[in-house]
Amino acid sequence: MARGVAARTPVVLWLVLICCWTSHLLPIAQAVWLNLPSTGTKCVSEEIQTNVVVLADYTVVNDDEHPHVIPTMSARVTSPYGNNLHHQENVTHGQFAFTTSEAGNYLACFWVDSNHQVGEGLTVSLDWRIGIGAKDWESVARKEKIDGVELELRKLEGLVEAIHENLNYLKDREAEMREVSETTNARVAWFSIMSLSVCIMVSIFQLWYLKRYFRKKKLI
Amino acid sequence: METGERVTCSKIYMLLGLLFFSFVRNLSALSVTVHNIECVYEYVIYEGDTVSGNFVVVDHEIFWSSDHPGIDFTVTSPAGNTVHTSKGKSGDKFEFKAPRSGMYKFCFHNPYATPETVSFYIHVGHIPNEHDLAKDEHLDPINVKIAELREALESVTAEQKYLKARDTRHRHTNESTQKRVIFYTIGEYILLALASSLQVVYIRRLFSKTVAYNRV
Numbered sequence: 001m002a003r004g005v006a007a008r009t010p011v012v013l014w015l016v017l018i019c020c021w022t023s024h025l026l027p028i029a030q031a032v033w034l035n036l037p038s039t040g041t042k043c044v045s046e047e048i049q050t051n052v053v054v055l056a057d058y059t060v061v062n063d064d065e066h067p068h069v070i071p072t073m074s075a076r077v078t079s080p081y082g083n084n085l086h087h088q089e090n091v092t093h094g095q096f097a098f099t100t101s102e103a104g105n106y107l108a109c110f111w112v113d114s115n116h117q118v119g120e121g122l123t124v125s126l127d128w129r130i131g132i133g134a135k136d137w138e139s140v141a142r143k144e145k146i147d148g149v150e151l152e153l154r155k156l157e158g159l160v161e162a163i164h165e166n167l168n169y170l171k172d173r174e175a176e177m178r179e180v181s182e183t184t185n186a187r188v189a190w191f192s193i194m195s196l197s198v199c200i201m202v203s204i205f206q207l208w209y210l211k212r213y214f215r216k217k218k219l220i
Numbered sequence: 221m222e223t224g225e226r227v228t229c230s231k232i233y234m235l236l237g238l239l240f241f242s243f244v245r246n247l248s249a250l251s252v253t254v255h256n257i258e259c260v261y262e263y264v265i266y267e268g269d270t271v272s273g274n275f276v277v278v279d280h281e282i283f284w285s286s287d288h289p290g291i292d293f294t295v296t297s298p299a300g301n302t303v304h305t306s307k308g309k310s311g312d313k314f315e316f317k318a319p320r321s322g323m324y325k326f327c328f329h330n331p332y333a334t335p336e337t338v339s340f341y342i343h344v345g346h347i348p349n350e351h352d353l354a355k356d357e358h359l360d361p362i363n364v365k366i367a368e369l370r371e372a373l374e375s376v377t378a379e380q381k382y383l384k385a386r387d388t389r390h391r392h393t394n395e396s397t398q399k400r401v402i403f404y405t406i407g408e409y410i411l412l413a414l415a416s417s418l419q420v421v422y423i424r425r426l427f428s429k430t431v432a433y434n435r436v
Contacts, residue, residue: 032250032342033261033323045251045337047388105251123261130248152366159373166380170387177391184398191405198409202416209420217427 031127033061036073036112038121043109048130049169050103055134057095061123071122072113080104089113132162249341249381251278254291259327264318266346271318272378275340276311276385291336292329298322311386339385343378345371
């Protein structure tokens with residue numbers, strides 16, 4: 001009898017674990033909700049550098065008032081140079097994943113489908129992760145057979161590395177901007193002196209031309 | 221056999237503890253264009269969680285004044301109370317303790333006609349307290365320390381996202397300054413040349429033979 005209870009406890013625990021895991025997949029705890037207007041597009045964007053993993057998941061959130069009618073939406077993701085990375089129409093749920101090859105503003109646009117346009121609009125739950133947030137820790141845990149405190153510390157290590165990379169990126173950006181500022185500074189000085197010399201040259205030309213004109217007209 | 225089962229049990233408990241702590245989530249810094257009012261919702265699981273974040277108004281084309289008019293930011297709790305509000309800021313950080321769990325509404329209001337792009341970052345952080353420790357005896361105090369460490373690192377990440385958004389805005393201003401320097405000075409030179417040639421043409425006309433007795 002005791003052996004039976006002891007044998008059943010791991011099964012119960014696994015069930016609880018599986019419940020915890022599936023509740024992970026619910027968008028409720030880890031996503032941002034957006035309101036889509038019934039007409040028009042709603043876009044979110046983010047400036048991302050190259051070689052960053054982007055993982056996103058979008059779901060239509062069910063309205064309590066119309067439980068039997070689930071409106072559908074469409075989504076489109078474009079890269080900074082205009083390439084279409086993901087495009088889906090008439091879905092209630094979708095996801096996309098890509099690794100950035102260009103640095104710039106990535107745009108994700110959502111709109112309500114034309115044949116489902118209810119008056120109020122729609123709520124979308126968007127789970128957008130990039131970089132270290134998109135890393136699949138469960139597969140790392142399985143591959144390297146680590147769990148518990150060691151996995152948590154590994155996650156913290158990943159986070160620290162991401163902070164370090166971000167800091168380097170900010171440093172590079174600051175260096176680029178400093179160069180732009182310095183060239184602008186040099187240009188302001190150069191252009192102002194040139195404007196003074198242009199002024200002088202134009203007045204000299206005026207004087208020379210008028211003197212020549214008056215001499216020709218025998219007025220001087 | 222018994223010790224084997226006990227080891228599996230403890231491993232499962234540790235995995236459970238792991239899942240319990242991985243309920244801390246953060247988001248990327250998304251940018252949204254605010255025409256009049258834009259609201260973003262975020263779910264807070266545990267009461268007493270610290271909700272922190274920042275927003276920066278990134279895209280603006282100010283022509284004359286050097287100060288951005290700013291946008292208004294309001295955070296509403298699920299009960300309808302305003303938890304945090306700020307008016308007329310072009311970038312701000314916020315942090316508050318969630319009074320209850322539920323769906324929180326973060327709204328940006330743009331009082332002006334031109335649409336603005338706002339880059340925002342929201343992070344909900346949970347550190348297990350003694351109550352959670354007492355509820356589940358398989359949670360070590362070390363998990364509390366790890367959660368505190370993770371929250372500290374997340375706050376560094378939040379600062380970095382704020383700096384990145386501010387840097388983007390600064391870059392826009394710099395590039396706009398450079399364009400203005402080039403175009404306005406070349407335009408100035410052309411206008412100067414034009415004005416002086418118009419002067420010369422006018423003087424020539426004053427002295428032309430068609431108008432009689434015009435000793436200027």
